[in-house]
Amino acid sequence: xxxxVLSAEAFEPLPTSWGSPxxxxxxxxxxxxxxxxxxxxxxxxxxxxxxxxxxxxxxxxNLATGHDVLDEFFRTQFSPMSAIWIYNHPELDKVAAVHxxxxxxxxxxxxxxxxx
Numbered sequence: 001x002x003x004x005v006l007s008a009e010a011f012e013p014l015p016t017s018w019g020s021p022x023x024x025x026x027x028x029x030x031x032x033x034x035x036x037x038x039x040x041x042x043x044x045x046x047x048x049x050x051x052x053x054x055x056x057x058x059x060x061x062n063l064a065t066g067h068d069v070l071d072e073f074f075r076t077q078f079s080p081m082s083a084i085w086i087y088n089h090p091e092l093d094k095v096a097a098v099h100x101x102x103x104x105x106x107x108x109x110x111x112x113x114x115x116x
Contacts, residue, residue, distance in 0.1 A: 025063045029074060030098070032056050036083035037095045044103060056080035 018024070035052045039045040046052070057080045064071050069090050077085045089095055 021063065022065050025060055026065050026067075028055065028059055029065070029070065032059055033086065033089060033095050034098055034102075036086035037089075037092070037099055038103065040083050040086055041096070042099055042103070044099075053080070056083075 019027070032052065032055050035046050035055070039049075039052075059074065059078065059080060061074045061078055073088070073090050077088055079085055086092070086095070
């Protein structure tokens, strides 16, 4: 898979020519959920503490994305001030699977790339 290594430093806002606002928000929410999972649950942060603050701040909690459960979760439980919300994520098993798939099961395995 080609692309940039996933880290807060490598994250760039998606070009406005890519996807609809809903598609862009879905991707932003998936990325920030993964970053929160890696930091708090897997104890395998994707970058230095605080590096994802700008990404978290850009999440639009009120945008309906067509996934009622996740839309409600982000509207009522997500906070850009802390990643503690990840413990209540309704699809935590899927977030964990993404982490295992792209990061590997060994935290020292740093072979992760996502095309952003």
